[in-house]
Amino acid sequence: xxxxxxxxxxxxxxxxxxxxxxxxxxxxxxxxxxxxxxxxxxxxxxxxxxxxxxxxxxxxxxxxxxxxxxxxxxxxx
Amino acid sequence: xxxxxxxxxxxxxxxxxxxxxxxxxxxxxxxxxxxxxxxxxxxxxxxxxxxxxxxxxxxxxxxxxxxxxxxxxxxxxxxxxxxxxxxxxxxxxxxxxxxxxxxxxxxxxxxxxxxxxxxxxxxxxxxxxxxxxxxxxxxxxxxxxxxxxxxxxxxxxxxxxxxxxxxxxxxxxxxxxxxxxxxxxxxxxxxxxxxxxxxxxxxxxxxxxxxxxxxxxxxxxxxxxxxxxxxxxxxxxxxxxxxxxxxxxxxxxxxxxxxxxxxxxxxxxxxxxxxxxxxxxxxxxxxxxxxxxxxxxxxxxxxxxxxxxxxxxxxxxxxxxxxxxxxxxxxxxxxxxx
Numbered sequence: 415x416x417x418x419x420x421x422x423x424x425x426x427x428x429x430x431x432x433x434x435x436x437x438x439x440x441x442x443x444x445x446x447x448x449x450x451x452x453x454x455x456x457x458x459x460x461x462x463x464x465x466x467x468x469x470x471x472x473x474x475x476x477x478x479x480x481x482x483x484x485x486x487x488x489x490x491x
Numbered sequence: 492x493x494x495x496x497x498x499x500x501x502x503x504x505x506x507x508x509x510x511x512x513x514x515x516x517x518x519x520x521x522x523x524x525x526x527x528x529x530x531x532x533x534x535x536x537x538x539x540x541x542x543x544x545x546x547x548x549x550x551x552x553x554x555x556x557x558x559x560x561x562x563x564x565x566x567x568x569x570x571x572x573x574x575x576x577x578x579x580x581x582x583x584x585x586x587x588x589x590x591x592x593x594x595x596x597x598x599x600x601x602x603x604x605x606x607x608x609x610x611x612x613x614x615x616x617x618x619x620x621x622x623x624x625x626x627x628x629x630x631x632x633x634x635x636x637x638x639x640x641x642x643x644x645x646x647x648x649x650x651x652x653x654x655x656x657x658x659x660x661x662x663x664x665x666x667x668x669x670x671x672x673x674x675x676x677x678x679x680x681x682x683x684x685x686x687x688x689x690x691x692x693x694x695x696x697x698x699x700x701x702x703x704x705x706x707x708x709x710x711x712x713x714x715x716x717x718x719x720x721x722x723x724x725x726x727x728x729x730x731x732x733x734x735x736x737x738x739x740x741x742x743x744x745x746x747x748x749x750x751x752x753x754x755x756x757x758x759x760x761x762x763x764x765x766x767x768x769x770x771x772x773x774x775x776x777x778x779x780x781x782x783x784x785x786x787x788x789x790x791x792x793x794x795x796x797x798x799x800x801x802x803x804x805x806x807x808x809x810x811x812x813x814x815x816x817x818x819x820x821x822x823x824x825x826x827x828x829x
Contacts, residue, residue: 448708449646450529453721457765460729469722 421458422478425451435479455481465489493662495620495628496669497613497827501555502656502794503547504536504784509637509648518645518709526649531760535652535785538635544575545583547655548633549590555657556591561627563592565661568625569599570615572608572632572789574818575639576601579691587631598625605685606756606817608632608789609656610673610825613813616660617670630658632789636717639687641703643711647719650759652785656793673825674739681727681820684720724817728762732816733769735824739812743826750826751809752799753777756816757791789815796829805829 416430422437423430439451452472459481460466465488467481475481511523511533527533538547548571556562569591571584584599593599598619604611609632616628633655640648663669689700700714712718732755740746753772755763760779767777780795787794792813799805809829816822 449710449721450708453725454761456722456725457729457761461765461768466726466729468726469720472722 418458418462419478421462422455425454425458433478435477435482437478439475439477439480459485463489492621492623494665494668494670495617495660496663496665497796497829498627498659498661499555499558499560500656500658500793500797500800501551501558502654502790502797503551503554504652504654505538505542505547507537507539508534509537509652510534511649514645514649517643521645529761530649530785531763531779531781532649532652532785533782535637535650536654537637538653542635543577544573544633544635544653544655545571545577545586547635547653548573548583548631548657549587551633551655551657552587552591552629552631555629555659561629561659561661564594565627566591566593566629566659567597568616568619568628569593569597570602570612570628570630571600572602572604572612572630573634574603574605574788575633575635576603584631593629604821605634605788605819606758606786606791607815607819607821607823609658609792610813610815610823611675611821612789613658613660613670613825613827614673614675614823617668620660620662621668626662628660630660630793632656632658632793634788634790636786636788639715639717641710641712641716644716646708646710646721647717650786651717652787654784654787654790654794656790656797658793669828671825671827672739672742673823674735674742676731676735676816676820676822678727678731678820681723684723684727684820685718685818687717688714690715724758725762725765727820728758728816729765729769731820731822732766732814735814735816735822736770736812739824739826745826747772749810750812751776752804752811753814754792754795754799754811755814757781757795758786758817788817
């Protein structure tokens, strides 16, 4: 989980400690949940969990927890 | 029957340059450094208004002939890979035969492919040479995606550059085929994720298709412009590329350790690093050549090979895996000995 949270911290340009399941994806001040962040997250999730998420599913996520739930579901398929 | 090998490669970049400073001025919140950090690209070359992909291809061919390995007189087949032909018809490769002073006994055709195009064209050239149908195939890749891109669409304007490359594929005697084997792949269900919708048979341009829209990320485009769904392309690439690599190694009865370099289509640094990690190969084995020219579509692989040659990578014999992937969706991979 740490590698994933560290990666998310980099994408959102915040401290790693700021990333929790409750972290809101559209709340960051310097970057937002835009196409670049989504693309970066697809690569990060693939690297950390060997799961390839799709852009639409990710765009609907509101929090880091939502992403983790998506990963858990995808991992079961 | 002889084998086919790559005899030489030359590239051509149009002189006009679009740099990050210029782009940063257009996109609020994005500094030149940030653009470089996110894409790995500092400059892209851009064709002039009256400069076509065919013109770029012509210049690349002339640059190739100037190197002295092959001459216009040697060429008996021209393949032009482009998604920006001079005209709907006739074939742009026919025009190039005339412009380059290539014999009228030569064959010529256009191939409409993007990022996978160079590898596909190598397969065609190999087929022609190894069937005894041609002796010296001029494989030209050339594109001007800049002409399809809306100036305020940073999602694609930061990434794509215009360029051309000319590669000579010639007959040779050898113990084993220097080019091959190949694996191919096509998934048309991904068509709409990288597309210029209008201007051809399916949907002509109109006042309506020219209407501009702004997307959620602030990018502006109309249906006449290039559209790329970055996330979908990333997901597609992360799946298709490692699979193609594995299938190719299997087909060639070899393994990753036998490959000196993996030369991937140079989409952007971010994509390449993600793929390098997935393929589990080192930085040194997976060149990145986007900083000065961006994503030049079908020219990325030959331009990277030319740069590697200049750096001395091929001073001794090497085995390479080439993987082109993208618009279509279309992908192709092959092994080459250089």
